[in-house]
Amino acid sequence: MVNLTLLLIVPALGILLIILRRFYEKFVSPEIIVFSVMVLNAILFGLGLVFGFGNFSVNINSSISLAFSLQENFITIPFLFLATVVPLAILLFAVKEIKESKDIFYIFYLLVYLSVISVFISSNLLIFFVFWEVAVLSLFFITGLWGDKKKGKKAAMKFLVFTQFGSLTLLAVFILLFLYTGSFNFSVIASKMSLLPSYIEYIAFFLLLITVMIKMPIFPLHGWLLDSYYYSPSSGTMFLSSMLSKLGGFAFILFGFGLFRNVLIAFRLPLISLGVFTAVYIAFTASGQKDLKKLLSYSSMFYMALIFIGVSSGVNTAIAGSILLMVSHAFIITLLFGVSYILLKRTGTNEMESMGGIMSKMPILSFFLVFGIFASLGIPGLSNFPGELLIFIGSYSVAGISLIAIFGIMLSTNYYLRVIKQSLFGQLKKTFASLKDISRAEVITMGFLSFFILLIGLFPSLLLNTLGGL
Amino acid sequence: MEYLNPQYVLFAGILAIILLDFLRHSAKSDKKAFLHYLTAAVFGLAFIFDILYGNMDISLFSEVSYSQFVVGFMLFISFFVYLFIISDKNDHSIALDISYLSAVLGSTLVVISSNLISLFLSIELLSIASYALVYMYKSGNALEGAVKYLSTGIISMVILIFGISLIYAGAGTLSFSSLHVISYLPFIAGVAIVIAGLGFKSTLVPFHMWAPDTYEASKSSVTAFISSVSKAAGLIAMIRIFFFALPVSSAFVTVLFLSIALITIFLSAFLASVQDRIKRILAYSSISQAGFAFISIAVLTTRGINAAIFYIFAFAVADAIVFLAYDMFENKKIIYKKQSNSITQVSRISAIAFFIGILSLAGFPPTIGFFGKLLIFYALFSSGYFLVVILTFFALLVSTFYYFNILSEMHVVDKIIKNKNKIKIKTEQRIKETILIILTLALFVGVIFA
Numbered sequence: 001m002v003n004l005t006l007l008l009i010v011p012a013l014g015i016l017l018i019i020l021r022r023f024y025e026k027f028v029s030p031e032i033i034v035f036s037v038m039v040l041n042a043i044l045f046g047l048g049l050v051f052g053f054g055n056f057s058v059n060i061n062s063s064i065s066l067a068f069s070l071q072e073n074f075i076t077i078p079f080l081f082l083a084t085v086v087p088l089a090i091l092l093f094a095v096k097e098i099k100e101s102k103d104i105f106y107i108f109y110l111l112v113y114l115s116v117i118s119v120f121i122s123s124n125l126l127i128f129f130v131f132w133e134v135a136v137l138s139l140f141f142i143t144g145l146w147g148d149k150k151k152g153k154k155a156a157m158k159f160l161v162f163t164q165f166g167s168l169t170l171l172a173v174f175i176l177l178f179l180y181t182g183s184f185n186f187s188v189i190a191s192k193m194s195l196l197p198s199y200i201e202y203i204a205f206f207l208l209l210i211t212v213m214i215k216m217p218i219f220p221l222h223g224w225l226l227d228s229y230y231y232s233p234s235s236g237t238m239f240l241s242s243m244l245s246k247l248g249g250f251a252f253i254l255f256g257f258g259l260f261r262n263v264l265i266a267f268r269l270p271l272i273s274l275g276v277f278t279a280v281y282i283a284f285t286a287s288g289q290k291d292l293k294k295l296l297s298y299s300s301m302f303y304m305a306l307i308f309i310g311v312s313s314g315v316n317t318a319i320a321g322s323i324l325l326m327v328s329h330a331f332i333i334t335l336l337f338g339v340s341y342i343l344l345k346r347t348g349t350n351e352m353e354s355m356g357g358i359m360s361k362m363p364i365l366s367f368f369l370v371f372g373i374f375a376s377l378g379i380p381g382l383s384n385f386p387g388e389l390l391i392f393i394g395s396y397s398v399a400g401i402s403l404i405a406i407f408g409i410m411l412s413t414n415y416y417l418r419v420i421k422q423s424l425f426g427q428l429k430k431t432f433a434s435l436k437d438i439s440r441a442e443v444i445t446m447g448f449l450s451f452f453i454l455l456i457g458l459f460p461s462l463l464l465n466t467l468g469g470l
Numbered sequence: 471m472e473y474l475n476p477q478y479v480l481f482a483g484i485l486a487i488i489l490l491d492f493l494r495h496s497a498k499s500d501k502k503a504f505l506h507y508l509t510a511a512v513f514g515l516a517f518i519f520d521i522l523y524g525n526m527d528i529s530l531f532s533e534v535s536y537s538q539f540v541v542g543f544m545l546f547i548s549f550f551v552y553l554f555i556i557s558d559k560n561d562h563s564i565a566l567d568i569s570y571l572s573a574v575l576g577s578t579l580v581v582i583s584s585n586l587i588s589l590f591l592s593i594e595l596l597s598i599a600s601y602a603l604v605y606m607y608k609s610g611n612a613l614e615g616a617v618k619y620l621s622t623g624i625i626s627m628v629i630l631i632f633g634i635s636l637i638y639a640g641a642g643t644l645s646f647s648s649l650h651v652i653s654y655l656p657f658i659a660g661v662a663i664v665i666a667g668l669g670f671k672s673t674l675v676p677f678h679m680w681a682p683d684t685y686e687a688s689k690s691s692v693t694a695f696i697s698s699v700s701k702a703a704g705l706i707a708m709i710r711i712f713f714f715a716l717p718v719s720s721a722f723v724t725v726l727f728l729s730i731a732l733i734t735i736f737l738s739a740f741l742a743s744v745q746d747r748i749k750r751i752l753a754y755s756s757i758s759q760a761g762f763a764f765i766s767i768a769v770l771t772t773r774g775i776n777a778a779i780f781y782i783f784a785f786a787v788a789d790a791i792v793f794l795a796y797d798m799f800e801n802k803k804i805i806y807k808k809q810s811n812s813i814t815q816v817s818r819i820s821a822i823a824f825f826i827g828i829l830s831l832a833g834f835p836p837t838i839g840f841f842g843k844l845l846i847f848y849a850l851f852s853s854g855y856f857l858v859v860i861l862t863f864f865a866l867l868v869s870t871f872y873y874f875n876i877l878s879e880m881h882v883v884d885k886i887i888k889n890k891n892k893i894k895i896k897t898e899q900r901i902k903e904t905i906l907i908i909l910t911l912a913l914f915v916g917v918i919f920a
Contacts, residue, residue: 064845064920126844130835137834144878153878157871164870168863175848203856 002048004070004121005056007084010041011114018107030106031095037110038088041117045084049077055123064126065184071123073186074258075323077466079120079250082327085452086242087113089334092445093341094235098146105146109235111138116243120250125174125184132170132247136163139232139239148231155227162224166214169207173255176204186254193259205263208255209271215248216304219278229297234341237293241300241337242330249304249326252311257319264314271312272399279305280404283411292340292350292423295415296333299376302412303329303384309402310391318394320467325387327463328375328456332384335372335449339365342442343423346435352419357428361435366424368438368446373416375453378409383456475526476516476541477582480575483512484568491564502564506556509567513549513574520545530588531579534714536779539919540706541578543783544699546912547790548574550905551698554794555691557901566606573599573695577703580710586634586644589707593630593671597623600700607689615687622670622680630667636660637716646715661716661723665730668711671704673757674764675734685753690800693749694793697756698786705763705782712767713775727768732861734761739868743875748799748807751876752792755831758869759785765862766846769853777845780920784830784842787916791827791909795820798902807879814885817899821885823906825877830913832873833866838916845920 014037018030057069087109098105115131115138122128137160144156178184180200181192196204213221229237256264264271279302286298303325310322342365344350347358359366375382378389388409395402438446456463487505494501520542525533552570556562576596583589601623605616634644640657641649669677685693712723735758742754763785766778798820830839843866850859877883 061918061920064841064848066841066917066920126835130840133835133840137829140874141883145883157874157878160874161867161871165863165867168866171844172847172851172859172863175844175851178848179851 001052001054002044003054003056004048004072006044007041007048007080007117007121008070008114010044011037011110011117013037015107015110015114018103018110021103030102031091034106034110035088035091038084038091038113042084042088045080065124065178065182066126067124067185068122068127069124069185070118070121071187072121073123073254075250075253075467076120078323078327078463079246080117081463082246082330083113083116083120083243086330086334087239089338089445089449090235090238090242092441093238093338094233096345097233097235097341100146105142108138108142111135112142112239112243116247119247123186125177125186125189128186129167129171129174133167135244135247136160136167139236139244142236142239143228143232146233147236151227152231155231159224159228162214162221166211166221170211170251173204173207173211176200176207177259190259201260201263205256205260205267208251208260212248212252212256212308215251216245216308217248217301218305218308219274219281222278222282222301225301226294226297229300230291230293234337237297238334238337241297241333245300245304246326246330249307249311249322252308253319253322257311257314261314264312268312268314269399269401272309272395272402275305275309275312276401276405276408278308279408280411283408283415287411287415287418289415290351290353292343292352292419293337294350295352295419296336296340299412299415300329300333302408303333303376305408306388306391306405309395309405313391313395313398313402315394315398317397318391320464321387321390321392321394323387323467324456324460324463325384325391328383328387328453331449331452331456332372332375335368335446335453336376338442338446338449339369339372342438347432352422354429355423355432356426357424358432358435359424360428361432362437364443365438368450369424370420371450371453373420375457377413377416381454381457383453383460385457386460474519474523476520476545477526477531477575477578479512479516479519480571480578483509483516484571484575486512487564487567487571502562505564505567506562509571510549510553510556512571513545513552517542517545517549525578525582527582530585531582532584533582534710536776537581539783540581540702540779543786544574544577544581544702547786547909548577548695548699550909551691551695551790551794554694554797554902554905555689557898557905558691559898560607563606565602569599569602569606570695572596573603573700577699580703580707583707583710584646586637586646586711586715589710590627590631590634593703593707594627596700596703597627597671600696603692603695604684604688607692609687609689611687612689613687615684618680618687619684626667626670626677629663629670633660633663633667636663646710649715661712662726664711665708665726668704668708669730672701672708672764673704673760674730675737675757675761678734678738678757681757682750682753685756686747686749690749690793690797693753694790694797697753697793698790701756701760701789702782702786705760705767705778708764709767709775709778713770724768724770727770728765728855728858731761731765731768732858732865734758734764735862735865736868739865739872743868743872746806746808748796748805748876748880751807751872752789752796755869755873756785756789758865759789759831762843762846762862765858766849769849769855771849771853773852774846774849777842777849780838780845781842783916783919784838784913787909787912788827788830788837788839791823791906791913792831794902794909795824795827795906798899799824804880807876816885817895817903818885819903820906821882823910825882826910826913828873828877832870836917837913838920839913841917841920 055071060066115135118131140160144153180196181189282302289295307322310318378384525537579592601620636656637660673681738754738758742751745751763778763781766774802815830837833839833843
């Protein structure tokens with residue numbers, strides 16, 4: 001048995017080590033501490049998969065039902081897998097990019113890491129909310145302090161104000177649940193859901209929907225997305241796209257499907273239509289982008305729209321597909337943002353038109369870019385395919401309208417192929433004559449991500465089998 | 471054991487200090503420090519007695535369920551604020567000890583008053599001492615602040631006593647326990663006027679206009695006291711009158727209360743966003759905190775009152791922290807939020823404490839500001855005010871914006887990160903930092919009282 005607290009104690013110790021680093025500054029750099037913390041945590045997670053996870057609970061204040069309790073729920077394992085493995089790859093880009101005040105940056109890095117893990121395993125909703133907010137705040141500081149010099153602060157403020165509204169509505173949902181069930185414990189609430197009057201269920205569901213639509217994000221509430229993705233440091237963008245947006249999906253499945261299933265099923269059709277509209281709309285928006293990082297930001301939102309369709313169909317198959325797609329998308333988008341960051345560093349631009357012919361100089365990088373794009377497009381054998389397939393099978397069975405989203409996939413094929421054509425093929429620009437291919441560390445990181453993309457693509461059942469309750 | 475109550479201790483302390491000061495003058499000694507230590511000891515003793523034996527319980531004063539907790543946190547905060555004030559190198563006069571002790575005595579008496587007359591006298595004791603405290607440190611415009619405070623204070627006291635007399639005309643008694651038989655018209659008028667009178671003390675819009683000027687004019691460590699303990703006393707007086715004494719739970723009163731609270735929250739949030747001086751922003755934020763506490767009083771349920779009391783505790787601690795930390799900034803001449811270059815000279819711990827205090831005021835977990843807001847929303851939801859909660863969300867967004875605007879414009883976080891200067895730190899600063907650390911810890915540990 002691996003107790004779930006261990007997964008939190010290890011990063012917390014890491015934070016403590018970095019804070020106390022002034023006493024042994026010369027011996028260890030913060031990157032090494034972070035790396036070893038995450039490796040240790042990944043090993044613990046692996047051991048937990050084999051031997052099972054132990055629950056943990058300490059009561060803090062019983063009058064508001066505040067207890068530090070950790071427990072698996074029916075979708076924890078895939079998300080925990082995502083949260084323990086992906087940050088290992090993000091670290092490399094952080095090491096390359098962050099040169100100033102490293103100690104504090106890595107404290108925030110570990111805080112995001114810690115809080116995302118805790119959100120996935122905490123069974124007390126107040127603790128869930130605390131870590132949900134800590135993740136938002138840490139990313140606020142990462143974007144504001146290490147992001148773009150001119151616009152980073154504004155982007156961070158926009159991100160904070162938007163997501164703070166989502167957090168408040170989530171808090172309102174939790175309080176409503178507490179009001180009628182008298183507990184903040186997830187399993188207690190799940191067993192007492194019949195006590196909620198139906199109009200409260202509807203109110204709570206719509207409040208939750210606002211949270212999810214801001215966090216994922218979905219069409220009318222996506223105003224913060226581009227600024228914060230674009231002006232963050234690349235490691236911040238990777239965190240935002242691979243972890244924070246998944247928190248939205250996680251909350252949607254856990255509460256929307258787990259608790260308010262009746263309301264979800266009643267509103268299935270309008271929600272799926274909204275998801276489809278978002279998908280097509282965002283695919284068109286992404287088609288018009290000339291900047292690789294902007295294009296990737298929008299395409300990330302496209303996959304979140306597919307996930308939204310999957311979850312709101314309320315069918316077990318589609319929800320399993322959404323979880324699979326979330327995990328695989330985290331790996332793919334990290335890989336793609338990584339490639340875009342390396343391209344930016346080597347060529348000095350992210351405009352696709354000013355690149356061109358890079359394939360001849362950087363074959364390994366080009367391979368990874370093509371690999372990531374093909375995985376994104378859902379080529380069978382790569383990780384997006386099983387997820388998308390399950391989503392469409394599941395949602396088609398309840399609402400045929402979902403198939404319109406496939407049109408969005410066609411559009412994304414179009415713009416992705418344009419990326420390949422404009423940046424990789426064609427005449428090599430003279431300014432790029434001295435480009436060098438990616439270094440060994442980068443190859444290892446990219447290979448690490450590609451390995452998991454391939455693994456999930458070939459053996460999706462590895463993840464699907466862990467979804468016991470679905 | 472009957473006389474081992476914090477109020478008696480404070481009273482005896484005031485008398486002892488006056489007497490000892492007199493003896494000191496006759497002996498022509500100028501050792502004032504001893505009396506400062508005595509004052510600190512009085513606070514400590516009062517705090518211990520509050521925990522061990524509870525509060526005074528005689529004819530005009532009676533204990534209520536929350537009085538031990540409220541008096542406890544009032545003594546806790548005022549003790550540390552006092553230590554902070556005297557750790558300055560200035561030559562403090564003994565008037566400081568006496569008026570500070572009287573102000574604290576007044577606010578602890580407000581908590582347990584069970585009669586309108588004793589309540590009025592307690593508030594008066596608190597107010598008179600506070601005017602003296604504001605004027606005691608004659609900075610640039612201390613006089614202006616003190617006069618504004620004095621004149622609005624006197625007007626509010628007159629209004630309060632007028633309202634009390636109307637209530638007396640309607641009910642024929644002033645004791646809280648027997649205010650049930652009422653003749654309606656003068657009574658309702660009296661209630662409305664009492665709200666106005668107490669609204670001045672607890673800075674509710676539209677009775678708030680003195681607050682930013684006075685807060686700005688007085689020394690920040692004194693502001694820390696006025697905006698936390700003294701304001702808490704005003705809000706507790708509201709709870710005492712409108713929940714325990716008067717049978718006022720009618721729809722009219724609820725609507726009146728809720729609209730006052732919402733106007734307070736919104737107006738202060740918007741006014742804070744357009745200010746340039748840090749201290750004025752903090753003053754408006756303090757007004758908005760009072761609005762949040764009042765919105766929870768407005769629902770007039772037990773749940774709402776419990777939430778309000780916890781929230782008062784939460785914002786009092788956080789307000790004390792931000793004003794005390796700002797006192798250390800002010801010594802380095804940081805007045806406008808865009809003065810980013812001077813921030814490099816302040817100490818790191820004060821920057822961290824300021825940061826955490828702001829987080830708590832903005833209601834971010836895991837600080838008690840968050841749990842306070844949680845309880846308030848819970849109280850509002852359980853009385854069915856969904857729309858009010860949604861409205862407060864928007865106000866909270868505005869406040870999130872200006873709080874984080876202070877942090878980013880002032881480069882507080884940058885300061886925490888880039889601490890390169892190795893200035894030799896004095897003991898005085900060490901003491902102040904210790905006080906800030908203790909209060910900041912209270913922001914996290916306080917959750918056990920929720």
